[in-house]
Amino acid sequence: MDTLKEIKKRLGKRILNTKEHSERRIYFDIDKHEIVEVAKLLFKEMGLRFATATGVDTPKGLEIIYHFADDKEGKLINIRVLLEDKKKPEIDSIAKFIKAADWIEREIWELFGINFIGHPDLRHLLLIDDWPKDDFPLRHDHDHNKEEKHK
């Protein structure tokens, strides 16, 4: 069965934009409210492997790209969501049903300041526990030359 056709059929209008970079790298843009449904469909029903997720700071807003790997057909399905509000970015957590997403959501939370609603255990993963609250190292407005002040 062709995974790509299947995904296009089942997601239907939820796909806002499709980019086929190459045969094996496909990007789908979806609305952030759909992420739980879409991740459930890809991971639970279609049996794709959750590879990881990438946060990106862009001029339009914060992007999260969820990478799912289809090991049977050798394709990478990338689901992209855009969070326009940089002041209070929020998205539903998928770690509730994908255990593998637990750490990566914690990482994006601390490095980009994106709040994952409903994450079971949202605490620092890589940074120290007393890292300043409104300082997100991977955002482009972060000043890396400034000396960090800790308690």
Place this chain on the structure above:
Amino acid sequence: MSHKVVIPIGPYHPLQEEPEFFRLYVEGEKVVDIDIVIGYVHRGIEQLSETKHFDQVAFLVERICGICSTSHPFAYVNAMDDLTKVEVPERALYIRTIIAELERIHSHLLWLGLAGHFIGYNTVWMWSWKYREPILDIFELISGNRNHYAMMKPGGVRRDIKDQDIPKIKKCVDDLIPVLDMFKGAVMDDPVIQARTKGVGVLTNHQAIAYSVVGPTARASGIKADIRKDHPYGAYDRVDWNMITQEDGDVFAKLIVRVLEMYESIKIIRQCLDKMPKGPIDANLKDIPEGEGIGHVEAPRGECFHYVRSDGTNRPIRHKIRAPSYMNVASNKVSAVGGTISDAAITLAAVDPCYCCTERVAVFNKGSDKKICNGWDLIKLSQEKTEKLRKEIFNK
């Protein structure tokens, strides 16, 4: 009377590629829960990469890991080749494959030695490290370096393999076959190793899928997934080799997968050396266009994943890196729970994180935080168990 005791393992050691801190909760001998804390040496390489130009990034990511130092640059150049859609010369693909497979052999031998040490087989430790040495010599012959080879570059490789070196490489890998036969025999026939590893630290197929584990850890739990086969890159689709899988998901299965994989690596290297065409080794990439690319490779420990985005300048604006242990270490949460403390050392080691952290173990009595034993004691505990089993088995 049993009370809950906490055993912290870690947090870090300068030799580790991925420092982590395990907090084992034990009741008597049994591990009832485990908490994993990482990030002790978070070096911010993803951010650093945004400050370097595309050629330098290959050197930077090589420094992420000292053991499998070519897998990160390999994944990165794959991402760059995907981004630029450049046609990489055939010879470069073969050279990349040879380097990656040589590295798999030396990494697996290193793991085998450590695993042997932790269950009290110091001969296995010394022998497997002894036989790892010729592989490092071959790296020095090819690249001038024993560890950081600096072979990968976007669009090709930096150094060629000379014709006069090929017989030496072939001889080196051929000499390894009797050694592997010996190790295989030692593992398969030794009742003590079997007693120590069979049924220990089981990660079931279902759990392996839930935690999306990768590499030998996944293949030992019956998941037929190998990036080299499923998402072919380099020259892996041009040579003949088999994917090794086991069903049991215990430490023994992971051991078997790694030992048998080394035979496949030798097969791949030999075929690559024979089939490698003459020609250029570099596509001479000039400008990097705007866009994004993903590259992933099967590192010795599993899938290594890189995402690169470019805005048309000479530096990436985002470079996401995910190492295989990021997925595998999390699975210790299920595989170590239910086992005994003396099996904890080998269970945590079985996913092949860099493992020196156990030498910093300390057992705490929960509540009082009084130290009961340290890391050496845990290894000693494990070694004593082997000794006891050995006596029981051979005195029958």
